Amino acid sequence: MTRSSPRHDVIIVGAGIAGMACALALASRGVRPLVLETRKKLGGRATSFTDVRSAEVLDNCQHVALGCCTNFLDFLGSIGTASALTWYDDQYWFEPGGRMSIITANGLGRLSPAPGHYAASLLRATFLTLGEKVILSRGILDILSTDRSRWRDRTFELFLRTSGQTDRLISRFWEPVIASACNLPCNRVAASSALHVFQEGFLAHRRSASIGIPSIPLVELYRNLPTLLESRGGEIRLGCSVDQLTTTSVTLSRTGETLHAPAVISAVPFPSALQIIDPTIQAADARFAAMRTFGxxxxxxxxxxxxxxxxxxxxxxxxxxxxxxxxxxxxxxxxxxxxxxxxxxxxxxxxxxxxxxxxxxxxxxxxxxxxxxxxxxxxxxxxxxxxxxAPTPEMEAHRPAATAGPGSLILAGDYTDTGWPSTMEGAVRSGRIAAAAFLGLSPESLLSPSLAPGLLTLALGLRPPSDSTSPGYRGILPAQPALAS
Ligand SMILES: Cc1cc2nc3c(=O)[nH]c(=O)nc-3n(C[C@H](O)[C@H](O)[C@H](O)COP(=O)(O)OP(=O)(O)OC[C@H]3O[C@@H](n4cnc5c(N)ncnc54)[C@H](O)[C@@H]3O)c2cc1C
CATH class of the missing domain: 3.90.660.10 (Polyamine Oxidase; Chain A, domain 2)
Structure with a gap:
């Protein structure tokens, strides 16, 4: 059976954070989206499940946001759950033997503007020697003055070596931060991705690295979204799997029914996208050949x-x-x-x-x-x-843009070229960039501004990357230095 979906202006496939953010951005501008999600719950990879052993509602994994995740925080704000994040300014590092070091922008850190806000606590930290702290500060200064777009094709380990960082510093300091932010070790991750984390996530602003932890199950963060969308003419259908997808139609798995709409946006992970997007579309669009090489x-x-x-x-x-x-x-x-x-x-x-x-x-x-x-x-x-x-140097250079030009299929998802690692912030950005592509707007018209870097940070060399035409890179805006940072 084939029918059009007259109540809807666009079909979005996937109700992870990217699909939800895209739907909300469109519904807020008078577009009526229909969101189709194969699972019976929202959130995709950032969700919760009921454990059969304990009957407890558990998250698939702890998810944390950082202060620099301005789009994710704005998304939660617009669905009324931003207050469900509890914020921590302190990071607690425990060494073998039980000694604890607190890395914090509080205490003496308050006296120092970004990017020096962690200097006092790092100086007191016991898990690094004094000599290592000197080498570490050289690494941080090098990070500040490096154009990260020039490091897309090399690993972060190479960058660290060039900056004189030792094995022990890498395994004690750089590795835990980068593995958790980029989900790859320093010797595999593209330096551009890791540099992004340090530049925007730690150094740009004193609030950049504040840690926001949900105090409710992840799935509860999205509880208001369905009614909010409905009140704006949108709709979410859960338990509705898509088998095939073109620029104007989707075929549903269970019924074989085909739904038509003026446009379709794919917000599924890249392996699913490669499975369900019509092969003739994939053959004609270079973005998909690159996606087949992703890990x-x-x-x-x-x-x-x-x-x-x-x-x-x-x-x-x-x-x-x-x-x-x-x-x-x-x-x-x-x-x-x-x-x-x-x-x-x-x-x-x-x-x-x-x-x-x-x-x-x-x-x-x-x-x-x-x-x-x-x-x-x-x-x-x-x-x-x-x-x-896996944001390796091979992959980073080929992350697909939301569109390949007029009439092409619009892609959303944390794997697209947001400039951000595969995170909740990256997913919201991708959803908003896809919505902007649908509306024919510039990406930044729907993106929340990043935390503006402080004057000292700028004086020490932090600049927008030279390939800042990429939407995800429109973060650091020297035109508006933060007086409050
Ligand atoms: C274990 C783990 C820990 C993480 N920790 C963090 C963290 O601490 N901080 C952070 O910021 N990020 C973290 N992330 C990353 C973050 O969860 C993802 O980047 C983000 O949720 C991706 O959102 P998305 O919408 O792009 O994709 P997804 O969440 O994958 O959403 C895609 C949706 O599409 C649906 N779908 C797929 N195929 C079909 C189909 N054929 N028909 C209909 N629907 C379909 C899926 O069911 C899914 O709901 C973590 C991820 C994991 C897995």
């Missing part, structure tokens, strides 16, 4: 319950350990419910549940000796094999 990188999230308090801070970095980050589970503050996150988790995929539990326990006990007697009551690993794109 993915896994993330492991592990829900742990202990018989006594283990985690004494809201979150923790375990210095130089396979287990990278620990978080207090949402709604729990007693340190017994802990969520462990391992990014770039290739080495963990083959491990059994018992092996995962044993490795994490070893890492926790090494850095938190008070947990030596703690008994693990339950361990629920969630392995996301296709968690994010």
């Amino acid at each position: 993915t990188s896994p993330i492991l999230g592990v829900h742990l319950r202990f018989d006594r308090p283990v985690l004494r801070t809201p979150h923790a970095v375990l210095v130089d350990q396979p287990t990278q980050w620990l978080f207090s589970a949402p709604g729990h503050t007693d340190g017994r419910a802990v969520h462990a996150v391992i990014s770039a988790a290739d080495a963990w995929l083959q491990l059994s549940e018992e092996q995962v539990a044993s490795q994490i326990l070893t890492d926790i006990r090494r850095c938190m000796p008070w947990a030596a007697q703690a008994r693990l009551l339950s361990c629920r690993p969630v392995k996301e094999k296709l968690a994010t794109i």
Whole structure:
């Protein structure tokens, strides 16, 4: 059966963050979107599930936002759930033996403008030697003055070596930050992607790296979206899988029904896009040949319950350990419910549940000796094999634009060329850029402004990348330095 969808101006396939952000941006401008989502819930890779063992609602993995994620925060604001994020200015780094260093822009850091806001706490940190701190500051100055678009074709490790960074500094400092932000280790990730994280995520503004952690299950963040869209003439259909997609039609899996609309936007991950987008469209559009070469990188999230308090801070970095980050589970503050996150988790995929539990326990006990007697009551690993794109130098240069010109299929999703790593911020940006393409507007007309870099940051060399015609790169705007930074 084939029919048009007269109530709708556009069909969006996929109700992850990109599809939702695209739909909301369009509905807010009088366009009536129909969103089709194969699962029976919203959120895609940033969602929750009910655990059959405990009947608890758990997130597939802890998701954190940073202060620099201005589009994601604006998206949550527009659906009324921005206040569900709890903000932390302090990062707690635990070394083997149990010493803790707090990296913070507070305390003495308040006296220093960006990008020096972490200098005082880094100087006091015990997990690096004084000599390493000197080398680290050279690395930071080099990051500030580097045009990241010139480093798309080389790895971040090469950049770090060029800047004199040592093996120990890489494994103790650079690796935990980059693996969690880009989901690849320093020796695989494109330097441009890692430089972006440090330039915009840490150095540009004193609030850039504040950590926002949802205090409710991820799926609850989107609870107001369906009614909001409906009130503006839009609609979301859950449990509705698309088999085939053209620029003006979609064919549904279960019924074989074909729906027509003036335009269709693909907001599914790139492997699904390659499966469902009409082969004749793919053959005529160079974006798809490049997408066939893309790789993915896994993330492991592990829900742990202990018989006594283990985690004494809201979150923790375990210095130089396979287990990278620990978080207090949402709604729990007693340190017994802990969520462990391992990014770039290739080495963990083959491990059994018992092996995962044993490795994490070893890492926790090494850095938190008070947990030596703690008994693990339950361990629920969630392995996301296709968690994010693998932003290697080979891939970064070929991330597809939202359109390939007038009449071409519009693509949204965290894999598209937003300039951002595969994150919730990247997904919202991609959705808004796709909406702008549909409306014939410039991307920045729908993007929230980035946190403007401070005057000292600019004086030390931070500049927009020279290929800043790419929508995702329109972040650093020297024309409006932040007086308040
Ligand atoms: C384990 C893990 C941890 C992460 N941690 C963080 C973090 O801490 N911070 C952060 O910012 N980001 C994090 N991310 C990344 C973030 O989750 C993603 O970048 C973002 O959610 C991607 O959104 P998207 O809309 O582009 O894609 P998706 O979320 O994949 O959405 C695509 C949607 O399309 C649907 N779909 C697919 N095929 C079809 C079809 N044929 N028909 C209909 N619907 C279809 C899917 O079901 C899905 O809902 C993490 C990701 C994972 C997996």
